[in-house]
Amino acid sequence: MRTTCPYCGVGCQVEPEVQGGRIVRVLAPDIPPNHGALCVKGRFGLDFPFSKKRLLYPMVRESRNVPFRRATWEEALDFAAEKLLEALRRKGPEGLAVFPSAKTTNEEVYLAQKLARALLGTHNVDHCSRLCHSSSTAALSRSLGGASMTNPLEDIWKTDLFLVVGSNTTETHPVIAAMIKKRVRQGARMVVVDPRYTGMAEAATLWLRVRPGTDLFLLNAMARYILEAGLWDRAYVEARTEGFAEWQASLEEYTLERAEAITGVEREKIALAARLYATTERAGAYWAMGVTQHTKGTATAQALVNLALLTGKVGKEGAGLNPLRGQNNVQGAGDMGALPDVYPGYLKVAEEAARKRFEALWGVPLNPKPGLRMTEVFEAIPEVEAIYLIGEDPVTSEPHQDHLKAKLSSLPFLIVQDILENETTPFAHVVFPAASFLEKEGTFTNTDRRVQRVRRLLDPPGEARPDWWITQELGRRLAQALGRPWRVYPGPEGIWEEVRQAIPELMGGITYARLEEEGVRWPCPHEDHPGEAVLFRERFNTPSGRARFFPAPYAPPAEPPSEDYPFTLSTGRVLFHWHGGTLSRNSRLQEAYPELKVEVNPKDAARLGLQDGEPIYVVSRRGRIRAKAWVTERTPEGVVYAPFHFAEAPANRLTLDALDPISRIPEYKVSAVRLEKVD
Numbered sequence: 001m002r003t004t005c006p007y008c009g010v011g012c013q014v015e016p017e018v019q020g021g022r023i024v025r026v027l028a029p030d031i032p033p034n035h036g037a038l039c040v041k042g043r044f045g046l047d048f049p050f051s052k053k054r055l056l057y058p059m060v061r062e063s064r065n066v067p068f069r070r071a072t073w074e075e076a077l078d079f080a081a082e083k084l085l086e087a088l089r090r091k092g093p094e095g096l097a098v099f100p101s102a103k104t105t106n107e108e109v110y111l112a113q114k115l116a117r118a119l120l121g122t123h124n125v126d127h128c129s130r131l132c133h134s135s136s137t138a139a140l141s142r143s144l145g146g147a148s149m150t151n152p153l154e155d156i157w158k159t160d161l162f163l164v165v166g167s168n169t170t171e172t173h174p175v176i177a178a179m180i181k182k183r184v185r186q187g188a189r190m191v192v193v194d195p196r197y198t199g200m201a202e203a204a205t206l207w208l209r210v211r212p213g214t215d216l217f218l219l220n221a222m223a224r225y226i227l228e229a230g231l232w233d234r235a236y237v238e239a240r241t242e243g244f245a246e247w248q249a250s251l252e253e254y255t256l257e258r259a260e261a262i263t264g265v266e267r268e269k270i271a272l273a274a275r276l277y278a279t280t281e282r283a284g285a286y287w288a289m290g291v292t293q294h295t296k297g298t299a300t301a302q303a304l305v306n307l308a309l310l311t312g313k314v315g316k317e318g319a320g321l322n323p324l325r326g327q328n329n330v331q332g333a334g335d336m337g338a339l340p341d342v343y344p345g346y347l348k349v350a351e352e353a354a355r356k357r358f359e360a361l362w363g364v365p366l367n368p369k370p371g372l373r374m375t376e377v378f379e380a381i382p383e384v385e386a387i388y389l390i391g392e393d394p395v396t397s398e399p400h401q402d403h404l405k406a407k408l409s410s411l412p413f414l415i416v417q418d419i420l421e422n423e424t425t426p427f428a429h430v431v432f433p434a435a436s437f438l439e440k441e442g443t444f445t446n447t448d449r450r451v452q453r454v455r456r457l458l459d460p461p462g463e464a465r466p467d468w469w470i471t472q473e474l475g476r477r478l479a480q481a482l483g484r485p486w487r488v489y490p491g492p493e494g495i496w497e498e499v500r501q502a503i504p505e506l507m508g509g510i511t512y513a514r515l516e517e518e519g520v521r522w523p524c525p526h527e528d529h530p531g532e533a534v535l536f537r538e539r540f541n542t543p544s545g546r547a548r549f550f551p552a553p554y555a556p557p558a559e560p561p562s563e564d565y566p567f568t569l570s571t572g573r574v575l576f577h578w579h580g581g582t583l584s585r586n587s588r589l590q591e592a593y594p595e596l597k598v599e600v601n602p603k604d605a606a607r608l609g610l611q612d613g614e615p616i617y618v619v620s621r622r623g624r625i626r627a628k629a630w631v632t633e634r635t636p637e638g639v640v641y642a643p644f645h646f647a648e649a650p651a652n653r654l655t656l657d658a659l660d661p662i663s664r665i666p667e668y669k670v671s672a673v674r675l676e677k678v679d
Helices: 040-044 073-091 106-119 134-144 153-158 174-185 199-203 215-228 234-240 244-249 256-263 267-279 297-310 330-335 352-362 374-380 401-409 467-482 492-502 602-608
Strands: 013-019 022-027 096-099 161-165 189-193 206-208 283-287 321-323 386-390 413-418 430-433 442-445 450-454 567-572 597-600 615-620 623-631 639-643 671-677
Touching: 022 040, 073 096, 073 386, 073 413, 073 430, 073 467, 096 106, 096 374, 106 330, 106 352, 106 386, 106 442, 106 467, 106 492, 134 297, 134 321, 153 174, 161 174, 161 267, 161 297, 174 189, 174 199, 189 199, 189 215, 189 267, 206 267, 215 256, 215 267, 215 297, 234 297, 256 267, 283 297, 297 321, 330 442, 352 492, 374 401, 386 467, 442 492, 597 602, 597 615, 602 623, 602 671
Parallel strands: 096 386, 161 189, 161 283, 189 206, 283 321, 386 413, 413 430, 567 639, 597 623
Antiparallel strands: 013 022, 442 450, 567 671, 597 639, 615 623, 615 671
16 A cells, blocks of 8 residues: 655655565555655665554653653543643643644644644644754745745756755755756756765766855855846846845855855856856756754855846746755645744734634634744743643754753653654653554645655554544543633544645645545645646745845854864764654664764874774764764865764754754754764
């Protein structure tokens, strides 16, 4: 039976074959988006539901001073509801937070944010996009009025130039990388901006090896050069944009000479990259965490938006602005309203019309005040007194890990709802065992807005239940105590029908029946609509219908290297693992990549007397971890690279919790560290 891969945002269609309680092989049908292709994670990493670390029954404890005890569902749900209500009475709506997961289904995310808003009265709702593409969401939303890829993955075959910035696509989105590389072999060109020599840099027509954290200056310099050379699309700018004059004036300092000094990239290469992008009609920009995970992540994403508008690249086939989303349903989680300032469909909670729409649908008055972002919620503990985590593991994923652990230790009440024991579970008061993607029905939305089915192949083990059932049962208890309405759904399809009713302009035409054969992209306003492939062909989703330029001022990284911490640490992923490693390291993939290896440039290794494979300590102002040195020219001199998948050697113990002022995303990509030999 076909379902959707639970790893990255590509949304590959998979057909796992299960025999004797294990997956014996995984096939892939020849349909979009992957057309039979799979990466190593989709092929060999789907067996985590059979891990010995599965959570099999509810557990509760009155305080962290006592061990967990097994509980019935009735007891655990009653206890959780009682504690949430106590926090609500003491602190009001601002004292609670609900964090759905980008790995759960659209239906489950919708229900979780509905519980937060309609029952608890709080907009303290967020998800892991805060830690990955919140910067892209901020820039795209304010400029274009939309926060997603503007073009479908099929447009890769129509693209003549790829501008890939801060994306190790070969390891993080391998199926997309294979498509792009094949298109390059067919004659397209590719400009890659990245400090590391990744698989994309290897295949590039032009590789710009920027110093970490300086992409923004380079992109602004490209824009200034395009303007001065007269290569911009004047007709497009005049007809379809606003704010141009103010933005143009902001580019005065971004000369090629200064760009070379700051980024380390030769001015001739910067000029060539600008000419290639500006003069190629079908040029698409693709980016990921290397752009967003900075204190100036929103500004860097904005610089990409400005470049595309300047050259008329939005609203055209084979072009556009294309953030590559991380988790399997991170696009869907945003669509379903798992953000503190918007309802489903990105309707702003502060706007009366949006509020009235959902008040009418849910039958309750709603709070007009936007909530706190995830990073802000943790800082607000213990004023925030109760948190409901669904499929999130912040101890692994948040920066400055030891600081976060201290915050969670002082949190009066925490619910952890997950499929596997993780690093956050020990901080919980209630643990709800959830069903995996193999054990439930629903939908995921992939990186190019394609809504696709998730199908139940197996029964959940032990007493595990689907996330939607758990949230619904918890909501039923809260609603009864508060005297508020709460709909009980027969299953995920019933929840999806309410989503269609809530945001018909996006999802109205997408039914489970239509999704039986292939996925359907939003916006899809009615059942005869095919789903929009290319966004903004005629107008942007802004009040004026025009896209807006915004200045994107450069600032250096928050924590530069120093005498005591002379290296720049950057974090990211490897091919064999995903994010915190909770899924991939409980699969056969753990055998292929069992421990942390930190990339060190050969010149740095020689200076420190380090050998390849030698154990080392990586030390920042916030802590230290042990790893093996991988001596390689993939990483430039003065930079070390650490994957963040390994709980026993957590890279995020080292990372900085300085935040982007707009998106509030942490600066994962630049931290100052030193390397020490292990005695």
